[in-house]
Amino acid sequence: MRKHVKQLLIILLVFLDQAIKLTISAFFLSYNVPIIKGYISFLPVHNDKYSYLGSLLNLNFGKALNSIIVVISMILIYYLYKFAIAKNKSTRFVNASFIFFISGCICSLIDRVFWSGSLDYISLHGFFVFDLKDVLLSLGAAMIVLEVIVYIKQNPKKTLKTGIKEDIALIKEFMNFVKKDMMKRVRISKREL
Template sequence: MKTQNKKTYISVFILVAIDQIIKIVINNKFFDKKFPILPPLLYFDPMFNRDYSWFNSMLQLGVGKYIHILIVVIMSILIYQLYQYLNKQFGDNKIINIMYAFIFSGAICSLIDKVFWNGSLDYISLNVFFTFDLKDVYINVFIGLVILSLILKNKVLSQIDDDIVKDFTKYVLRKL
């Protein structure tokens, strides 16, 4: 494994560990506490989201735990495969490694939440709109980096077009 890939996977491990340690501490010591972080916008207000996803919660879809686990497993595999494919096609790329570390960490944290926490221990409340956790921040950092990279016309990301999507699909199908 390349040195940069090792750093990326160490980063994933650290990000997942931080998320889970925070949840363990909150669950054991601070679950019944509420206080402002940046009033009137952000508050510490822990709660369990037993609906397993924001979409399921907001739209009251009633989709169960095991379907959510299956979706996260499939998405995690696809994220991993896309990362492997991009490394094969373009070699080591720092921004892709960073983006992968955030999105894969978010996916692993989501899987841990569903399997071991029976939902997500969310603890940062954005006024009255919704409550989120560090995993959600990881996923949004990934989205922000993708948008920023597209705006700044990142060399590798600008090469991703319809042909690469077709090639990636073939790459994944060959792996099956």
């Protein structure tokens, strides 16, 4: 998938998430509308715990720490994606996962900075309330799971033979990849000064 297409899709998904939230905030904040009676409702709720886990466990780590976690997640996702491309592992699932994860992370960062939390609006009765950002992040995770399943089915002997040594070697290779890329960026920015 071309870079500009990915960027456009990310921008569109972020715009859609924020447009929905702005519309709900302006016109539908006090609504409670059953979608599937007893199961799913449209129920806008401001989540000031910044995450599903924070809401579930009634934890609040604050805006700054949550924002830092999102930025670190975005950097990690970016480098995992670049590493997958460098290893010739760029598939539709990997591309879709990157688009969904980065879109979800950007939406999450916007929520933390501008909304001081998240405006969630779809309620699964007895479980939780979520928004488009949560769907995007879940789809990103699902795409990674599908990619792993497809890879294992296509390479059963290779995946069954790997052990902790191969995993550690892959992690070291990833860390070296990140280090090289960061050093290259530092050299480029020094030249521009």
